[in-house]
Amino acid sequence: MPITNKDRQIAENFSVQQSQPEKRDQVYYNSLAVLAVNHYCQWMDISTDLKESDSWNPIKQSLGDLADLSLTNLGKIECRPVNFDAAAVEVPAEVWSDRIGYLAIQFDEGFTQAKFIGFLEKVESEKIPFEQWRSLDNFLELIEKLETVDSDHLEVNLGNWLQGIFDHTWTAIETITQPSDLELGWNFRQRSRTSSQTISNSNTSEIERVKIVSLEPPGTEMALLVGLTPTTLSELDISVELYPTQAYSYLPEGLQLMILDQTGKSVMQAEAGGSEKLLFKFSGESGEQFSIKIVLREISVTEIFVIESTV
Incomplete structure (x- = not known):
């Protein structure tokens, strides 16, 4: 993979913002590795977003050894740089989570070319010999799998919800909070619901539907609750809540809930750190x-919504 003059200039611009020589070198190497992977992804028609990557933020660069590249709607790939004379890849423990995988990129002595050493989906060591890295085909297979999971979900038309029309996967809350389920940890029984109502003339009624979302490992299930309240003929107040489905339980550590705009950019994001629920309102x-x-380790689930009409 060729490294261009523009690539080296971008990496240099990032590195000079650091005060310590060792940190400047680290940022320079990390930036070149991210750019090499970004070029490769573009050639393979894999959508990326450099601006959403922590490695593209000078402040975050100064706080950690980060070389992540955000893949649109899929997650982050870590791009670890390797010196020309090295025989192992260094992967700091701080990047062992929140990554869908790891790519190792070795530079030549003059930083004119980048060679892909290989791919790993998970790492548990700070030094990994070259022979333990797997083929790039494994990276492409992972992307194909994640894109398949992501494309399994068709758009949900919230305009239909306002007319009382719902997809069978989105159910009324009452249907899953029967007496046998009263121990579920959602606090649904303490709240007044109008899930199956259509909008009244006053435009003040709230519609809420819930969907059970399954992630790996098997048995990891959560309840995704979406609520709508019309405020004008063309505007809705929307609430998004995520709950665990087990009694007195908490959301998995490290689980992320994001709201993406129509371009796939994250506009709201929260991470569960022993919390009982996550909530967004917009x-x-x-x-x-x-x-x-919803992202948990290397697995993600995406639900797409369109507001065709609020009349």
Whole structure:
């Protein structure tokens, strides 16, 4: 993979913002590795977003050894740089989580070419010999799998919800909070619901539907609750809540809930750190599209919503 003059200039611009020589070198190497992977992904038609990557933020660069590249709607790939005379890849423990995988990139002595050493989906060591890295085909297979999971979800038209029309996967809350389920840890029984109502003339009624979301490992299930309240003929107040489905339990550590705009950019994001639920509230207008993305380690689920009409 060729490294261009522009690539080296970008890496240099990042590195000079660091005060310590060792940190400048680290940022320079990391930036070149990220750019090499970004070029490769572009050639393979894998959508990326450099600006959403922590490695592209000078402040975060100064706080950690980060070389992540955000793949649109899929997660982050870690791009670890390797010196020309090294025989192993260094992967700091701080990047062992929140990554869908790891790519190792070795530079030549003059930083004019980058060679892909290989791919790993998970790492548990700070030094990994070259022979333990797997083929790039494994990286492409992972991307194909994640894109398949992501594309399994069709758009949900919230305009239909306002007319009382619901997909069978989105159910009324009452249907899953029967007496046998009263121990579920959602606090649903303490709240007044109007899930199956259509909108009244006053435009003040709230519609809420829930969907059970399954992630790996098997048995990891959560309840995704979406609520709508029309405020004008063209605008909705929208609430998004995520709960564990087990009694007195908490959301998995490290689980992320994101709201994406129609370009796939994250506009709201929260991470569960022993919390009982995650909650977002925002507004949407007729014609807009947004997505709800749930990420746990290398697995993600995305639900796409479109607001066709709020009348």
